[in-house]
Amino acid sequence: MGILEVKNVGKRFGGLQALGDVNLSIAEGSVHAIIGPNGAGKSTLLNCLVGKLIPDTGSVMFDGQSVLGRKPYEINQMGISRVFQTPEIFGDLTVMENMLIPCFAKRDGAFELNAITRVVNQHDVIDKAEAMLSDMNMIEKRHMHASSLSRGDKRRLEIGMCLAQDPRLLLLDEPTAGMARADTNNTIDLLKQISDERDITIAIIEHDMHVVFSLAQRITVLAQGTPLVEDTPDKIKGHPKVREAYLGETAH
Amino acid sequence: MFGLNTKDTTLLLIVAMLTMFAPFILNPFPADSAMAQFNAGYPDLMQRFVIFGIFAIGFNILFGLTGYLSFGHAAFLGVGSYSAVWMMKLLTMNVIPAIALSVIVAGLFSVVIGYVSLRRSGIYFSILTLAFAQMSFNLAYSVLTPITNGETGLQISLSDPRILDGAGAARYPNLFGAEMNDATTLFLGGWSFTFSVGYYVCAVIMLLCFYLSVRIFRSPFGMMLRAVKSNQQRMNYTGLNTKPYTLAAFVISGMYAGLAGGLLAAMDPLAGAERMQWTASGEVVLMTILGGAGTLIGPVLGAGFIKYFENIFSKINDSVLHSWFSFMPDGIEDLMVTLVHPFVGKGWSLTLGIMFMLVVTFLPGGLVEGGQRIGRLLRRKPAKDDSASGKTEPAE
Amino acid sequence: MDAILLQLLNGLDKGSAYALIALGLTLIFGTLGVVNFAHGALFMIGAFCAVTMQRFLTLSYETIDETKKDFLGNPLKVSSTYVESWFGPNIGSTIIDWAVPIAIVMAVPVMIAIGFVMERGLIKHFYKRPHADQILVTFGLAIVLQEIIKYFYGANPIPTPAPDMFRGSFDFGVLLGFDPNAIIYPYWRLVYFAFSAIIIGAVFAFLQFTTFGMVVRAGMADRETVGLLGINIDKRFTIMFGIAAAVAGLAGVMYAPINSPNYHMGMDFLVLSFVVVVVGGMGSLPGAVLAGFMLGILESFASMNEVKDLLPGIDQIIIYVVAIIILLTRPRGLMGRKGVMEE
Numbered sequence A: 001m002g003i004l005e006v007k008n009v010g011k012r013f014g015g016l017q018a019l020g021d022v023n024l025s026i027a028e029g030s031v032h033a034i035i036g037p038n039g040a041g042k043s044t045l046l047n048c049l050v051g052k053l054i055p056d057t058g059s060v061m062f063d064g065q066s067v068l069g070r071k072p073y074e075i076n077q078m079g080i081s082r083v084f085q086t087p088e089i090f091g092d093l094t095v096m097e098n099m100l101i102p103c104f105a106k107r108d109g110a111f112e113l114n115a116i117t118r119v120v121n122q123h124d125v126i127d128k129a130e131a132m133l134s135d136m137n138m139i140e141k142r143h144m145h146a147s148s149l150s151r152g153d154k155r156r157l158e159i160g161m162c163l164a165q166d167p168r169l170l171l172l173d174e175p176t177a178g179m180a181r182a183d184t185n186n187t188i189d190l191l192k193q194i195s196d197e198r199d200i201t202i203a204i205i206e207h208d209m210h211v212v213f214s215l216a217q218r219i220t221v222l223a224q225g226t227p228l229v230e231d232t233p234d235k236i237k238g239h240p241k242v243r244e245a246y247l248g249e250t251a252h
Numbered sequence B: 001m002f003g004l005n006t007k008d009t010t011l012l013l014i015v016a017m018l019t020m021f022a023p024f025i026l027n028p029f030p031a032d033s034a035m036a037q038f039n040a041g042y043p044d045l046m047q048r049f050v051i052f053g054i055f056a057i058g059f060n061i062l063f064g065l066t067g068y069l070s071f072g073h074a075a076f077l078g079v080g081s082y083s084a085v086w087m088m089k090l091l092t093m094n095v096i097p098a099i100a101l102s103v104i105v106a107g108l109f110s111v112v113i114g115y116v117s118l119r120r121s122g123i124y125f126s127i128l129t130l131a132f133a134q135m136s137f138n139l140a141y142s143v144l145t146p147i148t149n150g151e152t153g154l155q156i157s158l159s160d161p162r163i164l165d166g167a168g169a170a171r172y173p174n175l176f177g178a179e180m181n182d183a184t185t186l187f188l189g190g191w192s193f194t195f196s197v198g199y200y201v202c203a204v205i206m207l208l209c210f211y212l213s214v215r216i217f218r219s220p221f222g223m224m225l226r227a228v229k230s231n232q233q234r235m236n237y238t239g240l241n242t243k244p245y246t247l248a249a250f251v252i253s254g255m256y257a258g259l260a261g262g263l264l265a266a267m268d269p270l271a272g273a274e275r276m277q278w279t280a281s282g283e284v285v286l287m288t289i290l291g292g293a294g295t296l297i298g299p300v301l302g303a304g305f306i307k308y309f310e311n312i313f314s315k316i317n318d319s320v321l322h323s324w325f326s327f328m329p330d331g332i333e334d335l336m337v338t339l340v341h342p343f344v345g346k347g348w349s350l351t352l353g354i355m356f357m358l359v360v361t362f363l364p365g366g367l368v369e370g371g372q373r374i375g376r377l378l379r380r381k382p383a384k385d386d387s388a389s390g391k392t393e394p395a396e
Numbered sequence C: 001m002d003a004i005l006l007q008l009l010n011g012l013d014k015g016s017a018y019a020l021i022a023l024g025l026t027l028i029f030g031t032l033g034v035v036n037f038a039h040g041a042l043f044m045i046g047a048f049c050a051v052t053m054q055r056f057l058t059l060s061y062e063t064i065d066e067t068k069k070d071f072l073g074n075p076l077k078v079s080s081t082y083v084e085s086w087f088g089p090n091i092g093s094t095i096i097d098w099a100v101p102i103a104i105v106m107a108v109p110v111m112i113a114i115g116f117v118m119e120r121g122l123i124k125h126f127y128k129r130p131h132a133d134q135i136l137v138t139f140g141l142a143i144v145l146q147e148i149i150k151y152f153y154g155a156n157p158i159p160t161p162a163p164d165m166f167r168g169s170f171d172f173g174v175l176l177g178f179d180p181n182a183i184i185y186p187y188w189r190l191v192y193f194a195f196s197a198i199i200i201g202a203v204f205a206f207l208q209f210t211t212f213g214m215v216v217r218a219g220m221a222d223r224e225t226v227g228l229l230g231i232n233i234d235k236r237f238t239i240m241f242g243i244a245a246a247v248a249g250l251a252g253v254m255y256a257p258i259n260s261p262n263y264h265m266g267m268d269f270l271v272l273s274f275v276v277v278v279v280g281g282m283g284s285l286p287g288a289v290l291a292g293f294m295l296g297i298l299e300s301f302a303s304m305n306e307v308k309d310l311l312p313g314i315d316q317i318i319i320y321v322v323a324i325i326i327l328l329t330r331p332r333g334l335m336g337r338k339g340v341m342e343e
Helices: A042-050 A072-078 A094-108 A122-133 A151-163 A181-197 A209-215 A233-236 A240-251 B005-021 B036-038 B041-068 B074-090 B095-115 B124-139 B197-217 B220-230 B230-235 B244-269 B280-292 B298-315 B316-325 B332-345 B345-363 B366-380 B385-389 C002-032 C039-057 C082-087 C088-097 C099-121 C131-153 C185-208 C210-221 C225-230 C233-255 C264-279 C287-303 C305-310 C314-329
Strands: A004-013 A017-026 A031-035 A055-061 A080-083 A169-173 A201-205 A216-223 A226-231 B182-190 B191-196 C060-069 C074-083 C170-172 C184-186
Touching: A004 A042, A004 C314, A017 A042, A017 A216, A017 A226, A031 A042, A031 A209, A042 A072, A042 A080, A042 A169, A042 A201, A080 A151, A080 C002, A094 A122, A094 A151, A122 A151, A151 A169, A151 B298, A169 B036, A169 C210, A181 A201, A181 C264, A201 A209, A209 A233, A209 B182, A216 A233, A216 C185, B005 B197, B036 B298, B041 B191, B041 B220, B041 B244, B041 B280, B041 B298, B041 C185, B074 B124, B074 B244, B074 B280, B074 B385, B095 B124, B095 B244, B124 B191, B124 B280, B124 C131, B124 C264, B124 C314, B191 B197, B191 C287, B197 B220, B197 C082, B220 B230, B220 B244, B220 B345, B230 B244, B280 B298, B280 B345, B280 B366, B280 C264, B298 B345, B298 B366, B316 B385, B332 B345, B345 C131, B345 C314, B366 C099, C002 C184, C002 C185, C002 C210, C002 C264, C002 C287, C039 C088, C039 C099, C039 C131, C039 C233, C060 C082, C074 C082, C082 C225, C088 C099, C099 C233, C131 C264, C170 C185, C184 C185, C185 C210, C185 C233, C185 C287, C210 C233, C264 C287, C287 C305, C287 C314, C305 C314
Parallel strands: A031 A201, A031 A216, A080 A169, A169 A201
Antiparallel strands: A004 A017, A004 A055, A216 A226, B182 B191, C060 C074, C170 C184
8 A cells, every 4th residue: 555546547628538547556655756758647647646636537545545625735734745847936035934934834734823923933943944954955045035046956945845844745747857967966866865864755757767767666657648557667668568658759 | 122133123113213203303394484384293194194104004914915916905994984983973982992993893894805805816806806995985975874974974973872971071082081182282492393192192003003013024924925925836835725824914904904994083083985995095005115015114104205295295386386486587487387386286196196107117116125225325335345245145 | 678678778888888998908908918007097088089179179269340349338259269260150060069079080099199108108118017016007107197187177077068969869669669758868879889889890800800910819819929920019019009098098089978078087987997807807808898788787777776776775886796706706707718817
């Protein structure tokens, strides 16, 4: 029984069957990659997991509880954090404030009318945010406006913000898309380190095979809205069906 | 001090000094001098400064922090005024219950209007609030006449019951007997300074409101509101429910508006529907933007600035202009008067509109940003050796 | 039955005005992505074009008529208009009588020019600024425009009559077999309705059948793509702004006889027109027209005594109530596309 169990999930947009009949199980503590050609339904699947979309059929269970019909913030509070394709951070706020917000969300829940206390007096939260920034090697940038960070730093900050909530499952949507090679390698190292050091499950949607094969312990290949195969990276590399789905595109 | 950092404490003390010594500061010219028309230190005007300051401080908590632009906040001001007058009609001329009721009723109103309006964002939110305010205005003007007294406006009268006040009690709004329009005037040489009870009641309340707003700005709640403005998507995926945050901000600012409305009625016990018109909502938007939305002091400055110039500009007539330009040759004097005439007196709104456009276009941060820019310019010259220490980091 | 028909007709003229203003607002929303709070002011300026034309045509000079004496025995001063002296008294007075329709000739270039100046001089700098800034700067502009008009024309409404031949009322009732005087309807309102229908038709035809219109429609659907095609969309958008201003102005010119123009009429109409745009669906031209007429007629029905007895005050708030209900149940409005101005 995995930490995330996706059973018979289907989703239609008008005439387009975006997801056919998806079954997926992600084992606790693993790094699981979902790959597939463009239009395979990767993003739709991800959106179904975080509450942005509600699938037409099937069930999604996280740690034994259904996530269907819950709002994104409720699903996040259950322990699923999401990293976006283009970093979603609070651009107008400082790096420190960016990190404080998930720490408050973790401590106080979805809403708390903390209108009179002062942020600077919340020592537990501040210590935690500073520790997280140190882990991300960003502590000296804490007074900078987040919008002025480099692309790679924004990505680091976003991942740090997700980790600050101590999620049990971290979902990453093409975290290295549009990155230079050096930034990509840094991100791979960071994710490896996170996976090694923390008690966390990572699910990653990725296009870049270099990233996938450097990180993943298991890989699911999605094509035309249905999973083709699920196996270890070594097996996937030589799998005929995968070659067909991926390389078939060029064979046409 | 007061649970604030040094910078905020300084700011609070400056505002406190300004409001407490306003009767002196605003009357810099001897009473019989030609410049006396620029004096603003009389109670009625000073009350307006601080009351509209409260209104703008509250509006800024919503607009400045969350970015939700409400075009209907005058409705809460109007509701506050009506509630206060009713309290003075039915219960007592003491202003405390009147003000308390105006805050509560405006709060309830803003819960309802906010709950509905906040289901949409951006321009839709602005139009929804506009629709609600305009609806309240129309209702106050027509159907609700039994409550609002329609066009004439709600007033107190001798025949009102006033259950708590016995026979022969004060007939004017008062604070435990001290009447709002009581004032003492201090004559010093050619100068005269008026201290009125009403002004100091308003000023103390404004200081409390300002202090509260500083605390809100520096609280986790305030930070969350700025985060709402910055990126709602990230809020949702960080496990935060944005709705109660925005609603709380909306209600807080609605209560500030209600308090301002209650104070207006407490100073002068009448309430009219025109206080709820959307142009009145526009005015508080102007004040906040002009001063600097999202800054602590901005709304106070904006409110003071607009109310001061409204008063001074609208008093300038052609004879005043002639006396100003009398040092010029006749032809040029007349030309100058003709040129300036459209912008003063009844033309004050024109000046305001132009000023507002200029501020939004060139100085989106308002007067506060303008001050900072000037400050930076002035500092640049003597601080050349200082620049070696690198970019100054913004204070927390 | 006749009462219902009457209200339907009564709703048409207000509905026409709403539809025309909302059409212009939507054109600007859709093409430029700008929320124009000064659009009501353009409507108001249009109405004052009619006032100006009337004043211009009645410009007069004084002559001393030696043949007549006033009561003191001095020669009488006679004032006569230039128009009458140029064209003769008959044609002259007809021209003066037709001041409002003639004002259209003046309003079109004036409004287009104002539109161009507004777009190039101000709005252009706000394309990339937040919607709140656009609202605020155009709100400031609206104040400025109405104060300028107030300075030159004063604060009081200025009666601007329609041509004599349209001043009566038309008895619809007789036409439809009801009693005489059951449904009477002023001619000018019929003219206004027909005029609006023509303008609306012309705008749609223009967008539908010309290359220019095609590009603009493509731009409304996806501004960036059209920009990538190398079409100079910005220039076309400037022209579009001029057209939207002209539509609002024409709506104002012809509305002058229905409601004597005053400097704040623009603001009064603006709030309602925004509601119309939102109900119709942000960015949808047919939606704006449909919602304009629908709300005009609804407002007129709500002011029937039978309805008012049942729900007092409903006529004052019906439009807002409908707008709130629609925004909450159908956030995109009646015919709106997804995602327009949702941020």
